[in-house]
Amino acid sequence: MNGISTLKDLKQGQKAKVKSLLSTGSMRRRLQDIGLIEGTEVECLQKSPAGDPVAFLIRGAVIALRSEDSSKVLVS
Amino acid sequence: MGLTNSSTGIKAVDSGLVIKKTSPDDKVIALAGNPNVGKSTVFNSLTGLNQHTGNWPGKTVTSAQGYCHYRDTTYVLVDIPGTYSLFAHSAEEEVARDFICFGEPDAVIVVCDATCLERNLNLVLQTLEITRNVVVCVNLMDEAKKKNISIDLDAISQKLGVPVTGTVARNKKSLERLMQSVDKLLSKKEDESPYRVSYPKPIEDAIALIEPVIKEKTQKIDSRWLSLKLLDCDDSLIAALNGYLGYDILADEDIKEKLAIAKQVLKDNGITDEALRDRIVSSLILAAESICSDTVHYDKKSYNARDRKIDRILTSKWTGFPVMIVLLLFVFWLTITGANYPSSLLSDSFFWLEDRITDFFHYIGAPDWLHGMLVLGVYRVLAWVVSVMLPPMAIFFPLFTLLEDLGYLPRVAFNLDKYFKKCSACGKQALTMCMGFGCNAAGVTGCRIIDSPRERLIAVITNNFVPCNGRFPTLIAIISMFFAGAAAGPFESVMSATLLTAVIMFGIIMTFAVSKILSLTILKGVPSSFTLELPPYRKPQIGKVIVRSIFDRTLFVLGRAAAVAAPAGLVIWIMANVTVNGSTLLAHCSGFLDPFARLLGLDGVILMAFILGLPANEIVFPIIIMAYMSTGSLVELESLWDLKQLLVDNGWTWITAVSTMLFSLMHWPCSTTCITIKKETQSLKWTLVSVIVPTLAGILICFLFANIARLLSIAFRV
Numbered sequence: 001m002n003g004i005s006t007l008k009d010l011k012q013g014q015k016a017k018v019k020s021l022l023s024t025g026s027m028r029r030r031l032q033d034i035g036l037i038e039g040t041e042v043e044c045l046q047k048s049p050a051g052d053p054v055a056f057l058i059r060g061a062v063i064a065l066r067s068e069d070s071s072k073v074l075v076s
Numbered sequence: 077m078g079l080t081n082s083s084t085g086i087k088a089v090d091s092g093l094v095i096k097k098t099s100p101d102d103k104v105i106a107l108a109g110n111p112n113v114g115k116s117t118v119f120n121s122l123t124g125l126n127q128h129t130g131n132w133p134g135k136t137v138t139s140a141q142g143y144c145h146y147r148d149t150t151y152v153l154v155d156i157p158g159t160y161s162l163f164a165h166s167a168e169e170e171v172a173r174d175f176i177c178f179g180e181p182d183a184v185i186v187v188c189d190a191t192c193l194e195r196n197l198n199l200v201l202q203t204l205e206i207t208r209n210v211v212v213c214v215n216l217m218d219e220a221k222k223k224n225i226s227i228d229l230d231a232i233s234q235k236l237g238v239p240v241t242g243t244v245a246r247n248k249k250s251l252e253r254l255m256q257s258v259d260k261l262l263s264k265k266e267d268e269s270p271y272r273v274s275y276p277k278p279i280e281d282a283i284a285l286i287e288p289v290i291k292e293k294t295q296k297i298d299s300r301w302l303s304l305k306l307l308d309c310d311d312s313l314i315a316a317l318n319g320y321l322g323y324d325i326l327a328d329e330d331i332k333e334k335l336a337i338a339k340q341v342l343k344d345n346g347i348t349d350e351a352l353r354d355r356i357v358s359s360l361i362l363a364a365e366s367i368c369s370d371t372v373h374y375d376k377k378s379y380n381a382r383d384r385k386i387d388r389i390l391t392s393k394w395t396g397f398p399v400m401i402v403l404l405l406f407v408f409w410l411t412i413t414g415a416n417y418p419s420s421l422l423s424d425s426f427f428w429l430e431d432r433i434t435d436f437f438h439y440i441g442a443p444d445w446l447h448g449m450l451v452l453g454v455y456r457v458l459a460w461v462v463s464v465m466l467p468p469m470a471i472f473f474p475l476f477t478l479l480e481d482l483g484y485l486p487r488v489a490f491n492l493d494k495y496f497k498k499c500s501a502c503g504k505q506a507l508t509m510c511m512g513f514g515c516n517a518a519g520v521t522g523c524r525i526i527d528s529p530r531e532r533l534i535a536v537i538t539n540n541f542v543p544c545n546g547r548f549p550t551l552i553a554i555i556s557m558f559f560a561g562a563a564a565g566p567f568e569s570v571m572s573a574t575l576l577t578a579v580i581m582f583g584i585i586m587t588f589a590v591s592k593i594l595s596l597t598i599l600k601g602v603p604s605s606f607t608l609e610l611p612p613y614r615k616p617q618i619g620k621v622i623v624r625s626i627f628d629r630t631l632f633v634l635g636r637a638a639a640v641a642a643p644a645g646l647v648i649w650i651m652a653n654v655t656v657n658g659s660t661l662l663a664h665c666s667g668f669l670d671p672f673a674r675l676l677g678l679d680g681v682i683l684m685a686f687i688l689g690l691p692a693n694e695i696v697f698p699i700i701i702m703a704y705m706s707t708g709s710l711v712e713l714e715s716l717w718d719l720k721q722l723l724v725d726n727g728w729t730w731i732t733a734v735s736t737m738l739f740s741l742m743h744w745p746c747s748t749t750c751i752t753i754k755k756e757t758q759s760l761k762w763t764l765v766s767v768i769v770p771t772l773a774g775i776l777i778c779f780l781f782a783n784i785a786r787l788l789s790i791a792f793r794v
Contacts, residue, residue, distance in 0.1 A: 049396035050494035
C-alpha cells in the first residue's frame with residue numbers, strides 16, 4: 001500500500017507496517033506493551049460479527065482492537 | 077470512583093498476600109509471565125495445588141501461593157497475575173509489578189509462551205532490570221513444535237545470561253529441569269551479569285547522572301532500574317516504592333537536584349516525558365526482536381492457519397452468533413438431560429435414608445421436636461440441596477471448563493464487544509459474565525481484568541444478572557414443571573434447554589440495558605480503549621478438566637451451599653413450628669410479605685425464601701417447598717409432579733412461575749458476593765448500589781410482567 005492510512009483501513013488479509021501511534025496515555029502504553037511500535041508489521045485477520053472490533057496479528061499474537069483505537073495507529 | 081489507591085495499590089498485595097514460609101530457609105519464587113501462557117498450569121504441576129486454570133488472559137486475578145520441594149530446599153511459589161509489562165495499567169497488573177519489584181522474591185521465574193516468545197521476552201528484559209535472579213521458563217514447547225517453531229534455548233540463555241528452560245507444563249520431567257535451574261541459580265555466587273537493555277545515548281547519560289546518588293541512598297533496589305523509573309515519572313510505581321521504602325524518595329534533596337539536571341539533559345535532547353517512555357519501550361522491544369531474530373525460527377509462515385480457520389467459524393459475521401447460541405443451548409441441554417436421572421436417584425436414596433433415620437429416632441425414643449428439627453429441618457433441606465444441585469453442577473462445570481480450556485471465552489468477548497461498547501462498557505465484561513455463570517463472587521473478582529475503574533464498576537454491579545450455579549437448579553426445576561412438561565419424550569429436555577437459554581438471554585439483555593443506564597447516569601463516561609488477546613486454541617486435557625472441575629468447583633460450591641442449607645433448614649423448621657398468637661412464625665412473616673409479594677406475581681412464602689436465601693441462592697427453592705409442606709398435608713414428594721401439585725395447591729400459576737424465575741434472575745446478590753463486592757470496590761456506596769440495582773430491576777420487571785399478564789389473562793377470558 002502506498003501513502004499513509006490507519007490500521008482501521010486495512011482489509012482482511014492485508015499487511016502493513018506501523019508508522020506511528022497517535023493515541024496517548026494508557027492506550028499508547030497498552031499498544032506498546034503488545035509490541036506495537038514504529039516498524040512493527042501488522043496483519044488484519046478478521047472482523048468480529050458486528051464489524052467491530054477487528055482482530056490483528058501483531059508479533060505472533062492475535063489482538064482485537066476497537067475502531068476508535070485502530071484508527072489512531074498510522075500505517076503505511 | 078470509590079476505587080481508592082489502597083484497594084488497588086500495594087495494600088492489595090499486603091492484605092491479600094502474606095508469604096507463609098515453613099522455615100526461614102525457604103526460598104520465595106515469584107511466577108511471572110504474560111497473561112495466558114500456562115503460568116497456573118506450571119504452578120499447579122510444581123505445587124500439586126489446584127489453582128484454577130483456563131485458556132483466557134487474566135484468569136489469575138489474585139496471587140496464589142504453594143510449596144514445592146526440590147533437593148533439600150522448600151520453595152514458596154507465588155503465582156502472580158499475568159502482565160505484559162511492568163508498566164502497570166490495571167489493578168491486577170499493579171499486583172504483579174509490586175510483587176516483582178518490592179516483594180523481595182529470592183528469584184523470579186518468568187513463564188513465556190514458546191509460540192510467541194518475542195513479545196514475552198519484553199517482560200523478561202524488564203524483570204532482568206530489577207533482579208539478576210531470573211529463570212526463563214519457555215512453556216508450551218509442545219504447541220510451538222506443532223506449529224513448526226524451533227527455538228534455540230541455549231543461545232537465548234547465552235544472550236540473556238540467565239538460565240532458560242523449555243517446559244511442557246504437563247510433563248513432569250521438564251518441570252524438574254526448571255527447578256534444577258532455579259536451584260543452580262540460587263546456589264551460584266554472583267559472577268556474570270545478565271543482559272542489560274541499552275537505551276539511546278541521552279537516556280543513558282541521564283541515568284549515569286543520577287545512578288551514583290541513588291546507589292548511595294537505596295541499597296535494596298537496583299540503582300539503574302530505579303534511576304530509569306524516576307526519570308520516567310511512573311506515579312503509581314513511585315507511590316508503591318515510597319510505601320516500600322517508608323519514605324518519600326522524591327523528597328530527598330540530593331536526588332531531587334540530580335533528577336532535575338538529568339531531566340534537563342533529556343529535554344535538551346528533545347526527549348519529553350511521552351517520548352522518553354516511547355524510547356524505553358522501543359528499546360525493549362527491539363532488544364527482544366534482536367535476541368529472537370537468530371534463535372527462533374518459523375519453519376512455515378502460515379503456522380497458525382488452523383486457528384484462523386476455527387476463528388472464521390466461531391467469530392465470523394454469519395456464524396459467530398448462531399454458534400454461540402447453539403453452544404449455550406447444547407451445554408444446557410446436556411446438563412438438563414444428564415441431570416434428570418441421577419437427580420431422582422439421589423433424591424430417592426435420600427428419602428429412603430430419611431425414613432430409616434426417622435425409624436431410628438423412634439427406636440431410641442427421641443422427642444418429636446428433636447426429630448422435627450434435625451430430620452424434617454436440617455436433613456431434608458440438605459438432601460434437597462444436594463440432590464437438586466449436585467447432578468447439574470457435575471455436568472455443567474466440566475462442560476464449561478472444557479470451553480474455557482479450548483479458548484472459546486475470549487471469542488465470546490470478541491463477538492459481543494461492539495454491544496458492550498454501545499453501552500459504554502468493556503468487552504471483557506463478557507468474560508466476567510462467563511465467570512458469573514459459575515459463581516457471581518468469582519465474576520466480581522474477575523472484573524479486575526477491566527482497566528477502566530468506571531467500566532469495572534459497571535461490570536461489578538451488573539454481574540448478578542447472570543444466574544450463577546446456585547440459581548440454575550431453581551430455574552431448571554420451574555421450567556421442567558411448568559413449561560416443558562407439555563412436550564413429550566426427548567423434546568422435553570430440548571424445550572427446557574431452549575427456555576433456560578431464553579431466560580439467560582433475557583439476563584444478558586438486562587445486563588446491556590442496565591450497563592447503558594448506569595453509564596448514562598451514575599457512572600457517566602465514554603468507553604475507554606481496549607485490547608483483547610485471542611489466544612491460540614488448545615486441546616483441553618479432558619481427564620484433568622473433569623477431575624478439576626468436580627473437585628475444585630463442584631464440591632467447593634456444593635460444600636458452601638450445604639453449610640448454609642443446614643442452619644437454614646433449622647431456622648425454617650423452627651419458624652414453621654413455633655406458634656405465636658395462633659399461627660406460626662412462618663405464617664406471620666409470609667403473611668406480612670404477602671401483599672407486596674402479590675404485586676410482583678409472587679407470594680409471601682416465595683419472597684421470604686429469597687430473603688432467607690441471602691447466604692446462598694441454592695436454598696431458595698428448598699425453603700419454598702419446606703414452607704408449603706409444613707402448612708399443607710402433603711408429606712411425601714415422590715416426583716417432580718408431586719412437587720408441581722404442591723405448588724399448584726399453594727396457588728401457583730404460570731404467572732407465579734415466570735415471576736419467580738424473573739425474580740431469581742434479578743434480586744440482591746448472595747452474601748458472599750456482597751462481601752466480595754465490598755472487598756473489590758472498597759466502598760460501601762458501590763456495594764449498596766450493587767444490591768439496589770438488581771433488586772429494583774427485579775421488582776420493576778416482575779411488577780410489570782405480573783400485572784400485564786394478569787390483565788391479559790382476564791381480558792382473554794372475557
